[in-house]
Amino acid sequence: MHNLIPIESPLFLSAEDLAERPDWSAVFANNNPLALEIGCGIGDFVVDMATHNKECNFIALDFYNKGCIKSCKRAERAELTNVRIVRDEARSFIRRCLLPSSLKAVYINCPDPWPKRYQRKRRLVNQEFISLLESYLKPGAFFTFSTDFDDYGIDLAHLMSRQTGFENMLAPDLWRHDIEDYPRSKYMLKFMAEGKEIYFVQYRRKA
Numbered sequence: 507m508h509n510l511i512p513i514e515s516p517l518f519l520s521a522e523d524l525a526e527r528p529d530w531s532a533v534f535a536n537n538n539p540l541a542l543e544i545g546c547g548i549g550d551f552v553v554d555m556a557t558h559n560k561e562c563n564f565i566a567l568d569f570y571n572k573g574c575i576k577s578c579k580r581a582e583r584a585e586l587t588n589v590r591i592v593r594d595e596a597r598s599f600i601r602r603c604l605l606p607s608s609l610k611a612v613y614i615n616c617p618d619p620w621p622k623r624y625q626r627k628r629r630l631v632n633q634e635f636i637s638l639l640e641s642y643l644k645p646g647a648f649f650t651f652s653t654d655f656d657d658y659g660i661d662l663a664h665l666m667s668r669q670t671g672f673e674n675m676l677a678p679d680l681w682r683h684d685i686e687d688y689p690r691s692k693y694m695l696k697f698m699a700e701g702k703e704i705y706f707v708q709y710r711r712k713a
């Protein structure tokens with residue numbers, strides 16, 4: 507990658523620096539469970555989660571360099587040691603850097619909606635992605651998704667309801683507009699200020 511502002515933070519890992527399937531317990535210097543946020547943006551969500559869940563290690567992933575810089579600064583200001591910010595593409599990172607059945611939780615908040623009908627095939631979260639994710643979640647691990655875009659939220663809610671390997675944590679609802687104690691991300695707050703509802707979908711990989 508060229509012309510990227512270098513990131514000096516000790517919490518930062520670039521795709522190029524990461525070995526194939528690194529030893530995450532060595533990276534974090536402990537054996538705590540591992541959670542992944544995909545598309546961390548400015549890092550507000552992961553910093554809130556990591557602050558309140560010190561017994562868990564968080565990988566915050568984004569391919570946007572400026573977002574990684576902001577996320578690193580935010581995590582450093584919060585003096586967190588249980589967060590690493592990784593600049594990489596989600597699918598390539600998961601395949602190259604994680605062991606199957608290694609994640610305790612995955613969070614995806616307000617992914618790019620690709621709203622026009624002809625753009626929808628570019629959406630990150632689809633059947634292929636869910637199948638990929640499933641194999642990297644431990645039995646009992648959580649997958650939480652949020653979006654302001656009703657079509658994305660409802661489509662994913664239906665898609666998840668057909669996955670035999672997952673159990674709906676919001677049953678009997680397929681989606682909700684709030685999950686108690688779930689931190690608000692920058693985009694969630696922006697959409698809520700515009701009067702939009704957030705669609706939350708939450709599942710657990712069956713044991």
Ligand SMILES: C[S@@+](CC[C@H](N)C(=O)[O-])C[C@H]1O[C@@H](n2cnc3c(N)ncnc32)[C@H](O)[C@@H]1O
Nearest residue numbers: 545546547568569570595596615616691692693
């Ligand atoms: C609309 S923003 C939402 C940011 C944040 N989650 C929030 O809710 O405020 C989507 C973020 O996902 C990142 N992103 C989109 N596709 C990605 C991918 N395939 N791999 C890694 N990051 C991705 C973008 O760079 C952007 O920062």
